[in-house]
Amino acid sequence: xxxxxxxxxxxxxxxxxxxxxxxxxxxxxxxxxxxxxxxxxxxxxxxxxxxxxxxxxxxxxxxxxxxxxxxxxxxxxxxxxxxxxxxxxxxxxxxxxxxxxxxxxxxxxxxxxxxxxxxxxxxxxxxxxxxxxxxxxxxxxxxxxxxxxxxxxxxxxxxxxxxxxxxxxxxxxxxxxxxxxxxxxxxxxxxxxxxxxxxxxxxxxxxxxxxxxxxxxxxxxxxxxxxxxxxxxxxxxxxxxxxxxxxxxxxxxxxxxxxxxxxxxxxxxxxxxxxxxxxxxxxxxxxxxxxxxxxxxxxxxxxxxxxxxxxxxxxxxxxxxxxxxxxxxxxxxxxxxxxxxxxxxxxxxxxxxxx
Amino acid sequence: xxxxxxxxxxxxxxxxxxxxxxxxxxxxxxxxxxxxxxxxxxxxxxxxxxxxxxxxxxxxxxxxxxxxxxxxxxxxxxxxxxxxxxxxxxxxxxxxxxxxxxxxxxxxxxxxxxxxxxxxxxxxxxxxxxxxxxxxxxxxxxxxxxxxxxxxxxxxxxxxxxxxxxxxxxxxxxxxxxxxxxxxxxxxxxxxxxxxxxxxxxxxxxxxxxxxxxxxxxxxxxxxxxxxxxxxxxxxxxxxxxxxxxxxxxxxxxxxxxxxxxxxxxxxxxxxxxxxxxxxxxxxxxxxxxxxxxxxxxxxxxxxxxxxxxxxxxxxxxxxxxxxxxxxxxxxxxxxxxxxxxxxxxxxxxxxxxx
Numbered sequence: 001x002x003x004x005x006x007x008x009x010x011x012x013x014x015x016x017x018x019x020x021x022x023x024x025x026x027x028x029x030x031x032x033x034x035x036x037x038x039x040x041x042x043x044x045x046x047x048x049x050x051x052x053x054x055x056x057x058x059x060x061x062x063x064x065x066x067x068x069x070x071x072x073x074x075x076x077x078x079x080x081x082x083x084x085x086x087x088x089x090x091x092x093x094x095x096x097x098x099x100x101x102x103x104x105x106x107x108x109x110x111x112x113x114x115x116x117x118x119x120x121x122x123x124x125x126x127x128x129x130x131x132x133x134x135x136x137x138x139x140x141x142x143x144x145x146x147x148x149x150x151x152x153x154x155x156x157x158x159x160x161x162x163x164x165x166x167x168x169x170x171x172x173x174x175x176x177x178x179x180x181x182x183x184x185x186x187x188x189x190x191x192x193x194x195x196x197x198x199x200x201x202x203x204x205x206x207x208x209x210x211x212x213x214x215x216x217x218x219x220x221x222x223x224x225x226x227x228x229x230x231x232x233x234x235x236x237x238x239x240x241x242x243x244x245x246x247x248x249x250x251x252x253x254x255x256x257x258x259x260x261x262x263x264x265x266x267x268x269x270x271x272x273x274x275x276x277x278x279x280x281x282x283x284x285x286x287x288x289x290x291x292x293x294x295x296x297x298x299x300x301x302x303x304x305x306x307x308x309x310x311x312x313x314x315x316x317x318x319x320x321x322x323x324x325x326x327x328x329x330x331x332x333x334x335x336x337x338x339x340x341x342x343x344x345x346x347x348x349x350x351x352x353x354x355x
Numbered sequence: 356x357x358x359x360x361x362x363x364x365x366x367x368x369x370x371x372x373x374x375x376x377x378x379x380x381x382x383x384x385x386x387x388x389x390x391x392x393x394x395x396x397x398x399x400x401x402x403x404x405x406x407x408x409x410x411x412x413x414x415x416x417x418x419x420x421x422x423x424x425x426x427x428x429x430x431x432x433x434x435x436x437x438x439x440x441x442x443x444x445x446x447x448x449x450x451x452x453x454x455x456x457x458x459x460x461x462x463x464x465x466x467x468x469x470x471x472x473x474x475x476x477x478x479x480x481x482x483x484x485x486x487x488x489x490x491x492x493x494x495x496x497x498x499x500x501x502x503x504x505x506x507x508x509x510x511x512x513x514x515x516x517x518x519x520x521x522x523x524x525x526x527x528x529x530x531x532x533x534x535x536x537x538x539x540x541x542x543x544x545x546x547x548x549x550x551x552x553x554x555x556x557x558x559x560x561x562x563x564x565x566x567x568x569x570x571x572x573x574x575x576x577x578x579x580x581x582x583x584x585x586x587x588x589x590x591x592x593x594x595x596x597x598x599x600x601x602x603x604x605x606x607x608x609x610x611x612x613x614x615x616x617x618x619x620x621x622x623x624x625x626x627x628x629x630x631x632x633x634x635x636x637x638x639x640x641x642x643x644x645x646x647x648x649x650x651x652x653x654x655x656x657x658x659x660x661x662x663x664x665x666x667x668x669x670x671x672x673x674x675x676x677x678x679x680x681x682x683x684x685x686x687x688x689x690x691x692x693x694x695x696x697x698x699x700x701x702x703x704x705x706x707x708x709x710x
Contacts, residue, residue: 165520168683172651175660218625218646218679220663253607253626270573271608291573296527305530308575324573328523 005073006344013141015076019206019243019264021285021318027310027347028075029340030145032247033326034068035080039333041067051096055085058129065134069142071333072340076143076206076320077134079199081127083149083210084157086195089123090116092158099163106158107173112184118191120198127195131202145245146204148196150211151188151233152226155181167213174217174225185229193236200242207237208245208267215250215269219257227257234263245287249325255280270324274312285318292323295335302335306342315350360428361699368496370431374561374598374619376640376673382665382702383430384695385500387602388681389423390435394688396422406451410440413484420489424497426688427695431498431561431675432489434554436482438504438565439512441550444478445471447513454518461513462528467539473546475553482550486557500600501559503551505566506543506588507581510536522568529572529580540584548591555597562592563600563622570605570624574612582612589618600642604680610635625679629667640673647678650690657690661697670705 008014014024036042042064046054054060064080084092084100093103106112120128134144157163159170174181196207214226234244247267248254258266259281267287268277277286294305306321313319321343327336363369369379391397397419401409409415419435439447439455448458461467475483489499512518514525529536551562569581589599602622603609613621614636622642623632632641649660661676668674676698682691 168648168685171646171648172683172685175646175648175652175656178656215626219628221646250605250626253628253631271570271605273574273608276608291526291530291576293523293526294530297530301530301533328527330523330527 006341007073007075007139007141009141013075013143015143015320016205016243018318018320019245019285021316023317023351025348026344026351027313027319027321029321029343030074030076030078031068031323031327031336031339032078034072034074034078034336035064036327037329038327038331038336039067039071041071051082051098052088054080055082056126058126058133061126061130062133062137065130065144066137068336069138072337073344074142074340076145077138078145078208079127079131079134079147079204081130081147083147083154083212085127086118086120086124086148086191087154087158089120090118090191097162100157101162102158105161105169106184107177109177109180109183112180112187115184115187118194120195124195128198128202131199131204135203143205144203145206145208146196146199147208147210148192148233150209150214150226150246151185151192151229152214152217153210153212154188154192155184156213156216158184167216170213171216171221174221178224181225182228185225186232189229189232190236193233196233196237197240200237200240204242206243206245207240208247209233211246211248211251214248215252215254219253222254223257227254227261231261234261238262247287252276265320267322268324272324274309274319275314278314278316285320286313287320287322289322289324290339292325292328292331295323295327295331295339299338302338303342306339307346310343310346310350361696362428362430362494362496364496368430368498370498370675371560371598373673373675374600374640376671378672378706380703381699381706382668382674382676384676384698385429385431385433386423386678386682386691386694387433389427389429389433389691390419391682392684393682393686393691394422394426396426406437406453407443409435410437411481413481413488416481416485417488417492420485420499421492423691424493427692428699429497429695431500432493433500433563434482434486434489434502434559436485436502438502438509438567440482441473441475441479441503441546442509442513444475445473445546452517455512456517457513460516460524461539462532464532464535464538467535467542470539470542473549475550479550483553483557486554486559490558498560499558500561500563501551501554502563502565503547503588505564505569505581505601506540506547506584507569507572508565508567509543509547510539511568511571513539522571525568526571526576529576533579536580537583540580541587544584544587545591548588551588551592552595555592555595559597561598561600562595563602564588566601566603566606569603570607570609574608577609578612582609582616586616589616593617602642607631620675622677623679627679629664629674630669633669633671640675641668642675642677644677644679645694647680647683647686650678650682650686650694654693657693658697661694662701665698665701
């Protein structure tokens, strides 16, 4: 570890404290896609190895996971992987161009029935080995977050076949073939439950479900399809001794629905004011939600934007600072360093503790 | 007109009544992008003429505007044009691939200062001639809606240079160059005010501002940039004797902000429950908001989805039925016919009037 990184090193990890809505020295911070293209050290590795190979090599995935933790005083690491990796393990053939393109989109009952069960130790052993390698090298106080795509978000790619602004084919599929859609979602929900449980068994200290596209649905469709399937995954994981995080992109209209979801933390995008999230979801911790675009502001304006997020979150414990969406590849790493240190200093000072 | 179309033909046009929150025989209905690619007669014209030529020919634009009104019992027509058409009139060079691509994106103060004023009669006379031609041929009871892109939505294309899922370049520009962004927005706001006023003078009976991308902004950024500029346009138009409609895509988090906007109608996408819109914006009419994907459902399910929208809107006057976003090119026109007739029959029956 670079000696200048100012992290809390004694007591409970701030990230885990915040998940449980307990106080810590400062507000913990990590960043969605913190291991990725905005980092020169990532681009260096990537220049030698294609993306799929990176996700399927335990050593390289571990190295990339650790890169941002070495550079910034982040309070959590997140496994470097892709939400489609377990589906490749289930025999789905796909290419990254750079978004995932499914060679044979899944649109019939027969294809859905033919989907095999995921057995993580057999089908994606490299992911679990990566978790073990990362845990060995992570500093104290920096827990590892395991993750998976939420079932409906995975359905979007499987049915539409490729990334899309609207995922129209997938959304039309829900209306045209609701029974087949539910069956596919059940299978994906069970597979992701097995996948996340295996990550926890390998050492992941928190589990996050990414609902990147559920916010495209009308609220009633969200309830019937996306939320029901996410709940199936999360219910299966609840007995495990790790906090559960559900991230809802474009989820402003869905907050009331989420209040009944048995998770520890709800992550939201930059469009949902944290004060509203806190009001609706008082019994949960909240994660977010600086606009990724704010990292392009001059320092003083960036600080003002960070202060605004902290003010929206309020002084109650249970706030994990993050961006509202993944960091953009064009971001200057020095802005990230400033963000992390500023959140720590500012919130430590507010609590009368030392960063 | 085909004789079988069942429209209200006596009294105030249902669309204008709803804009003013007055009762009519039934709930009026029109469909965003109703003149477009899902119609065989549109594709027939388009097979002979490229898109830009269509938008710059008064006769062809008028013909295409009228096509859906001939086929379905729609209660309003909307001018066939593109939100970028007036910017072409201001000298912005662009191509449609098929989304608008700006050959030289606008990112400097010098480029912004150099933008000329829009003089609609000089710069886009064919649009105003189209309005006149359409009005001549529209049946009684079917008003013509003129429209423009909201200033921030236009800024997204001008700064990013091309369509984008996130319009990251434009959003980063707001943080990095807020003063230049405000100056550009002011110029666009004034140009769109002149453009819409000219459409009204030529015969448009309602004016709609499309805020397609304002919902990408964090609420504070929305207030500072998008809403301020939209208000500048709308305030200039308020003295005109036509109803004003503001459509906010992805606007769920912005409803409170919109309550202060002096317009007659707020249009929302399929993700914002109309009951919430009605509660927050009680003094305005509301337009929307069936999911465009619902048109791919079997008839019985489509009817259930329409019923759900009508139930959310409630019995008070001031609801204009529409989709929550533009109709998709893959949509079956017979589903549209069913939608329009079903909304009329259902709401006429509920009021004890005859469709």
